[in-house]
Each structure stands twice: as structure tokens, then as C-alpha cells.
Amino acid sequence: MGYQRFDTEEIFELMTKLYRGSLRLYINFFQPSVKCIEKKRVGSRIKKIYDVAKTPYERVLAHPKISDGSKQALKKLFVILDPFKLRKEVDDLVREIQKRAKWHL
Secondary structure (H helix, E strand, O other), rough: OOOOOOOOOOHHHHHHHHHHHHHHHHHHHHHOOOOEEEEEEOHHHHHHHHEEOOHHHHHHOOOOOHHHHHHHHHHHHHHHHOOHHHHHHHHHHHHHHHHHHHEOO
């Protein structure tokens, strides 16, 4: 968000809407990440081995301890999500927050 000062209730509400809404859905369903699965010491260095990049959504679907009901609910949600619309919502909210914030250096 930058170095602005976010000190009003209005900005707090916008940030809450951003983090609990479109940004959360965008990251969890459409942004892959890698996970470290192993660390090996090779002399004085540590070699890290990473898993294949997957979204958190894909990791949940692959996990055996997650109930089938939860997986089905996530699949239904995934079908109705539009990554381009979510990204636009994220960008619009960030612009609105930055516009209302006060610069403080």
C-alpha cells in the first residue's frame, strides 16, 4: 500500500473489504505458490527442495483430511469466480484506499 497513513474508519472499512473479500479469493483460488518440502545440509549450506507450484485451493482439494463436503463447496465457489473480475476489484479498492490515504513521511 505504500507509506501513506491509514487512520480513518472509512479506510479501515475499505481495507477490510479488500482483505476479506476479493483479494482473499484471488490469492487462494488463482495465485500459485511453492512450498518447501525438504531441507538438506550440504556442507555449510542448506539446500531447499520445493514442491510444484499450486494454489491453496488445489492444495486443499488434494489433502486427504479435508471432508468431501468442504471440497464440494469450494468447487462450487471456484466455478462462479472470475479471476479478471476479482483482479479488477482488487485494483479498484487499492486505488480507492490510496486516494483517501494521507501521505506521511
